[in-house]
Each structure stands twice: as structure tokens, then as C-alpha cells.
Amino acid sequence: MIESKFxxxxxxxxxxxxxxxxxxxxAIDLIGEASAAGASLIAFPELWLPGYPWWVWMGSDEWAASHDFTDRYRHAAFDYSSRHALRLREAARKYGMAVVMGVAERADETLYIGQWLIGGDGQTLWRRRKLKPGFLERKLFSEGGGGNLTVVDTPLGRLGGLCCSEHRHPLFKYALYAxxxxxxxxxxxxxxxxxxKRPGIGPVVNNALSQVYAIEGGCYVLAPCALVTDAMIEALCDTAERxxxxxxxxxxxxxxxxxxxxVGGLIDEHEEGLVLxxxxxxxxxxxxxxxxxxxxxxxxxxxxxxxASAGETSSEEVDDV
Known part of the structure; x- marks a missing residue:
């Protein structure tokens, strides 16, 4: 149980x-900014490293292949044994900050939608994979298993997480409540x-799911969210329709x-910042x-x-580098 406010x-x-x-x-700059603001925990959006693959919504596989989107994404995906992982662990340790990062995890040639919790000592406390990627996300990502429904004891309290559409699934949620x-x-x-025509990718539906989660679970819900930038639009959108x-x-x-x-207030949808x-x-x-x-x-x-929770290797067998 959490002992004191933070x-x-x-x-x-x-x-x-x-x-x-x-x-x-x-990310390291944001961790430092959060530390300067007095935070002990920072939560990043889904697939923040290296970004959400919006092209899966916008065209055919052939169109995506013609722009090398998928190959570029695989090359930029996150490896837990990499120097990038080491940099994040060192930042968590430097600032004494627990970090929950959203990653496109590459394991051999398979991609997963992952979440990674690093403790303030730089050690891995928890890793998970999204159990069921969305129907278009399945073009890129594989499924996680039962070991990815895990709540862990941390110095800051009992912490768990889900990604995006997993919050629509009552059984996934109840597994964490329990x-x-x-x-x-x-x-x-x-x-x-x-x-x-797609309210499921808008804020009203999805922030309502986060709010209901807090009510049902009797817990704090931290709901990080990314932005679309002009540079992303320029890179992905080659027609007026897109x-x-x-x-x-x-x-x-x-x-x-x-x-x-x-709680914590809101930031304009076009601006970057931290909700404290x-x-x-x-x-x-x-x-x-x-x-x-x-x-x-x-x-x-x-x-x-x-x-089922046995035999999974995403949140369980963690080798820090």
C-alpha cells in the first residue's frame, strides 16, 4: 500500500x-523536467518509441510498402538489450524516477505493443505486451499472453497498466482490479x-474509459497521450484524403x-507538456x-x-543490460 503522497x-x-x-x-529531457517539477513517476503514451504507425489506418499494405513505412518502423523499433534501453535506465537512476514507457518492442523479427516500468534505481520492475492489438494494428504487431496481466509492488504502490483498446475489455480490467x-x-x-464515423479513436470515448477504470478499480488512472505533428503529417499523408x-x-x-x-488539469490538444x-x-x-x-x-x-499466466516471456523473463 502507498504510504505517503507523491x-x-x-x-x-x-x-x-x-x-x-x-x-x-x-524522453530523457521529459524525465528531467518531471523531476524538476517534483514528480517521482512519469508515464508515457502507447508506442511512444518510436511513434504510432498511423499508416495502418490510411491505406493498403501495398501503399505502405511503396513508402517503406513498415521496414522503417521495424528498424526503429525498441530492443530491451540495446543502448537505448540503457540510456533510459540510466536516466531513471539519475533522477530517481520511476518511468513507464510505451514501446514498439522488437523481439527477433516479431513486434509487440509494449509497456516498460523502470524503477527509480534503474532496474526493470515490470514489462508487458498488449494482449490483443487492434484489428488494423495486427498488420504489424503480435499478441501478448496471460503473463501480461500483472500488477507489481513498487516503492510507490501497486502498479499496473493496459494499452488503448484493452480498456474496452472487462475481463482484462478485472484481472488487474483483482x-x-x-x-x-x-x-x-x-x-x-x-x-x-470513428468515435473509438477520439477523446470522448477513450477518456471515458479511463475515467470508468478509475471508478471501478478504486485507483488512480494516469492516461498519457501523444500528439500528431506537422512533420508526421508531411511524412505520412500524400493525398488530401489522408x-x-x-x-x-x-x-x-x-x-x-x-x-x-x-485531477491535474488539461493541456491544449496542440501543446506539449506534463499533467502533474x-x-x-x-x-x-x-x-x-x-x-x-x-x-x-x-x-x-x-x-x-x-x-492463464504461465509460460509467457514478455513481463517475466527480464534481463537488464
Whole structure:
């Protein structure tokens, strides 16, 4: 259980798109900025390294191949044994900062949508892979397994996370609630609020999912969100139709306390910055005392949940470099 209050930072920023070196440098700068603001934990968006592959939404595989998007993405993907990983671990240690980073993980020739928790001592506390990438994301990414539904004890409390559309899945969420989660990282890519026919990629639906998660779980939810930049649009959009799909901005980072109330304020969707949130253990205790879906408010004699967790290698077998 969290013993005392502390500050967490929620990132709203764009990476240096498909440039892993530059994006890691920018991440380290943000870690330093969060430390200067008094934070002990910083949460980054989904696939922040090296950026979200928006082209899977915008055209055929043949079109993407003609621009070498997928090959470039594989080359820029994140390897946990790389110097980039070492740089992030050293930054976490330097600033005494717990870091939750969203990565496109490359394991041999397979890609996964990953989240990585580094402790303030620079050691890996937790790694996971998105269990079921979205239907278009499956062009690039493989599935994680049962070992990726894990909440871990950290010096800052019991922490877990999910990526994007995983927050639509009641069973995935309940698996984390049942482990006494206190802080949840809801990692999102940038949102496209103008897509009336695709509300599932807009902020209203997705931030509502984050808010409901906080209420159901009786936990803090930190929901980092990336941005779309002019440089990304220039790199990806070669027709008016594609430019109409992918608009500049889309940053809607937010956070909710265990009662579902927004905390930390908001940043304009076109601006970069950090949403700073005070994590208060008394609020977690109060929320779970009032209603605990996996504890005193449950009916486990009638409805329960079990899940496979053995034999997975994404969050379990962690070799620090």
C-alpha cells in the first residue's frame, strides 16, 4: 500500500517520429523536467518509441510498402538489450524516477505493443505486451499472453497498466482490479476527435474509459497521450484524403482519482507538456472502502475470474543490460 503522497507526471508530447535516438533523448529531457517539477513517476503514451504507425489506418499494405513505412518502423523499433534501453535506465537512476514507457518492442523479427516500468534505481520492475492489438494494428504487431496481466509492488504502490483498446475489455480490467491495483497507467496514442464515423479513436470515448477504470478499480488512472505533428503529417499523408484523416494535435492526456474525478488539469490538444497529479493514499483507501469490485463488494461465490499466466516471456523473463 502507498504510504505517503507523491507527484506523478502524465506525458502529453510527440516523439521524434521514427527516430529512436532523438526520441530517447526527448524522453530523457521529459524525465528531467518531471523531476524538476517534483514528480517521482512519469508515464508515457502507447508506442511512444518510436511513434504510432498511423499508416495502418490510411491505406493498403501495398501503399505502405511503396513508402517503406513498415521496414522503417521495424528498424526503429525498441530492443530491451540495446543502448537505448540503457540510456533510459540510466536516466531513471539519475533522477530517481520511476518511468513507464510505451514501446514498439522488437523481439527477433516479431513486434509487440509494449509497456516498460523502470524503477527509480534503474532496474526493470515490470514489462508487458498488449494482449490483443487492434484489428488494423495486427498488420504489424503480435499478441501478448496471460503473463501480461500483472500488477507489481513498487516503492510507490501497486502498479499496473493496459494499452488503448484493452480498456474496452472487462475481463482484462478485472484481472488487474483483482490484484489490488492502486495506480494504473492507461497508455494511449494521439486521438483524432474530428472522425465522426470513428468515435473509438477520439477523446470522448477513450477518456471515458479511463475515467470508468478509475471508478471501478478504486485507483488512480494516469492516461498519457501523444500528439500528431506537422512533420508526421508531411511524412505520412500524400493525398488530401489522408490529410483529412490525420490532423495536427490530438493530445488529450488526463488523469482521474479513485473516485473518478479529473485531477491535474488539461493541456491544449496542440501543446506539449506534463499533467502533474498528486497521488494520495487516503483517497485510494476511501474509494476501496466504499466499493471494492474485487473485495468486499464482490460475489466470488457466484462470479469469478481465472486467467492463464504461465509460460509467457514478455513481463517475466527480464534481463537488464
Amino acid at each position: 507527484v506523478a507526471a502524465v506525458v502529453q508530447a510527440a516523439p521524434q517520429y521514427l527516430d529512436l535516438d532523438a526520441s530517447v533523448t526527448k 490484484q489490488g491495483e492502486e495506480i494504473h497507467i492507461a497508455a494511449w496514442p494521439s486521438f483524432q476527435p474530428h472522425q465522426a 490529410r483529412a484523416f490525420l490532423r495536427r494535435g490530438g493530445g488529450f492526456a488526463c488523469a482521474f482519482n479513485p473516485h473518478g474525478a479529473p 497529479v498528486t497521488i494520495d493514499p487516503d483517497e485510494i483507501r476511501a474509494a476501496k472502502s466504499a466499493y471494492d469490485v474485487a473485495g468486499h463488494s464482490a460475489r466470488l461465490d457466484i462470479v469469478g475470474l481465472s486467467w
